Amino acid sequence: MKTDLDSLMQAHNFDALLAFGPGDHNPAMMYLTGGGHFTGELLKKRGAPPVLFCRTMERDEAAKTGLATRLIDDYKPMELLKQFNGDSLKASTARFQQMFADCGVTAGRVVVYGKVEIGGTFALLNALQAAMPGLTFVGETGNTLLMEAQMTKDENEIARIRKMGQITTAVVAQTADFVAGHKTRNEVVIKPDGTPLTIGDVKSRINLWLAERGAENPEGTIFAIGRDSAVPHSSGNPADVLKLGQTIVYDIFPCEQGGGYYYDFTRTWCLGYAPDAALKQYEQVRSVFDTIMSELKSGVVFKRYQERVCDLYEAMGHVTTRQDPGAQEGYIHSLGHGVGLNIHERPASGVTASDADVLAPGAVFTIEPGLYYPDQGIGVRLEDTVWMRPDGVAEVFAPYPLDLVLPMGK
Template identity: 30%
Template sequence: METDLDPLRSVLEERSHDGYLIDDDDSDSDQRYVSGFTAPDAYQTLVTADGEVHLLVSGLEYGRARKEADADSVCRRADYDYQELVAEHGADEGRVRTIAAFLADHGVDSIAVPRSFPTGTADGLRERGLEVAVEREGVVEEIRSRKTPWETNQIGATQSANEAAMAAAEGLVAAAEIEDGVLVRDGEELTSERLKEEIEITLLRHGCALDETIVACGADGADPHNRGSGTLEAGEPIVIDIFPRDKGTGYFGDMTRTFVRGEPSEELERRYEVTREAFETALETIEAGVAGADVHDAVCDVIEDAGYETLRSDPSTDTGFIHSTGHGVGLDIHERPSLSPTGGELEPGHVVTVEPGLYDPEVGGVRIEDLVVVTEDGYENLTEYPVALEPRAT
């Protein structure tokens, strides 16, 4: 992938730094993005003022890094006498001295670092005379928020896998019998856990993984962070929120649907329609140049007009619409930009969730969520999954 590091180069130039250094493993998405490399143990990526990318890796990762990384050069710790330095100064100090030698080798003695940069490394380099300043605006996160077409395709591919998983879960709900007010399949109560297993196995067969998924019924679903457990009940809303990651590319998808088997209450049906209207209003509002805060406000308008609370109308409410409208998705499941009271201007290539919801322990939760990419004059929906309260056989 071709990444556009120009905004980072500008920051270095403005602030007269020789380079930008990341010291982290691939769980840090900035690291993964800038290096084009993944490794479970920490490695270092240096972007110099001329925009070149240099990696420092262990001997074990060297061969793979040379093949896979998006880098102008790959250096080995052994090139800077890592083992000898560790033997002489201990693991921590030896590691810092190795990084210092790597920086010196590239003519760098003043660096900008991300906020998450390890204080151990920062202070160690300072003790060795380097200037280390935190880049507080998150320029790499900002670069990452504008997806290339290639990236949007990867997110779309993960979202397709997500749709297969949602269909598998919806199919189980649709096919269940209702006995004594609960969902039953093959003589056993259908549970949140059973649906999650089906979702995970489906994702796995599509090359995706997920740490967690939400299948929350009734009062569980009224807490947006509750993962859900136990038997699924008839007449109660079942919130299914799936956010898988492609194991190869690292890009996430994100989608939520709410289903009811049996007869929903009138209030529940009304809440579903209000949520759907808020959802559609948000989509209509999205385009490049509009602020994320405006999209969120449009959602709050719909929900408040329908007589429900939002965090805008009552900052301390724990019922109604009690989260933001959406967030960026990419190599992180939560990244820039945001569709929230603080959301700034949307730009083409921003990939965001749109996920209004209504919550009340008395009624349960309702949430509808798609994933879209912002375009000059609107959005392209990366989700092709129908929106309906009644589950279809799949």
């Protein structure tokens, strides 16, 4: 949790933390500041509160974070630019040297964060490294300090994710009502004007209903039918028409406006009726989903459940990526992932996940054991986002029916 930041910096042997970029759509900066409409840098010495450096015209937005703020203009960037004959990299380097001195960061390891255009920041970090040899600038790979802090959520974060869950399932219900309210002709869903309802039509409604509720979907929405439903990250072809009896994978993962906390949710629908093959595949996924949900326990390593799912599917005769890492049909992705300011964060459940990725109290994660058969045109995935409560109960934030068949013409 956020309150562990100093102790985590100590454990990871970092003396300071430097974050770049905007206060929105930038998970690290959002986490450290609470978010806002500004762009700047945040520097935190271990044991000291962070300082947010911002542009003069964004000072009011930056002040809303409640953090200590400093104006970049106080470092006289225009004078520095003149001093270095218009060399903006040298001018920025000089400014950062002064900022580090002002924050008392003079030696040790500095970990860097922020979602930014790589070019300029890569150049800047190389220049800072050369200019301040007493510091070591470190980019973390794999499980970063911040991802470790974010792996468990505090009450405020839980409330924000719960609200996103309620918004998400409300939009899913609206989508079901919208689709089911149409007529059909020759197994195709038809709009009042007589033309077929397309995936593009449905997606634009989804976007609208999300916006109406103060959410956005920067990563898009998956609404994919037939063969596309069996390619886990095909988002669906906007021109495809909605036909009865085909599997539709509807995976919706919106976040708060401005790129805040996410929710992640999937249902699989067959409109009107389900052919035997789709029903059988659904029943197998449903059985695995229900089994795992009933077995979730606080403190267990997440990937133990991935192994459990592989056991279950393999016993049913499906190929899994445990048997064949390159498999393109069967059970071909991992069971779930943490959800927060990133749509994918810790704990991870894949084979390469750390043993530290446990379902600890405060963890928020998805359970999504799908099956995919592109050659048959059948994909099924069921997914809920779960909170491991402090009392050891695994709670689905926003329960919603798991039914496969969506009856038409209601």
